Amino acid sequence: MSVVPADVLPGSALAVEEPAACAAELGPRARLWPSLAAVYRAQLSRARVARIPLLFVATFQSIGIMILMRGVVDDGAEAQAVVAGSSVLVVAFVALNLLAQYFGQLRASGGLDHYATLPVPPAAVVLGAAGAYASFTVPGTVVTAVFGCVLFGLPMAHLWVLMAVIPLAGAALAGLGAALGLLAPRPELATLLGQLGMSAALLLGVLPADRMPEVVRFTRDLLPSTYGVEAFARTFGPRPDWAFVLGDLAVCAVVGVVSLAVATWAYRRAAVR
16 A cells, blocks of 8 residues: 555645645836835945045035136136036036946946846936935035135025036936946946046036137037036026026936936846846
């Protein structure tokens, strides 16, 4: 007499229920906003150790440039351009330069494989990292703007416009920096592209546009940070033209959406390779 396990009998209840029990249902895919918040908090906590050196370098670099330009430019429109350009340069240093290096190193080290295994949308990864890096620019940009206004004798009544300039210009530059880091085949090239982008923001954003050749002015109009600089510089006048300010901010917003979309596409492309 042999003993046959009940689960191998064709008519047994266990044989029918076991496949159903093994076929476990997968949970729903994480939504965009909760995933974005989780990635943002994770990136913010990881970069917290480097916050003080980061703010020191980005802020004092811009303050040093304003001190050097104090004896070169005249008061008025040129001083407004220098202060606005130096303030937005803090955003460009972090959102463009450092984010390009971060994604370049992440791709080279295989860190994208970790994010690819998580049930989060690719847009949440890009937006979360970009938002975390852009958050570091807020104190440095405000300090640079206040110091520049005191140094050049500019009014500080409309510094509140930085609440719109920082996130919109930061989104445009962060999307560009993330795309450069993800599309660069080597991390060294990503670092180089980030440095070149920050140098362009320095030369084309800080120097007064009236002293530039026509070809350089056209190149300046192609840089996303230019419109953040223009929007901030217009607020120093006695009667700011808010229609032009809103127009420049709208351009920053559109470029930010496009650049972040390109960065998301570049993330998908790099993650599947």
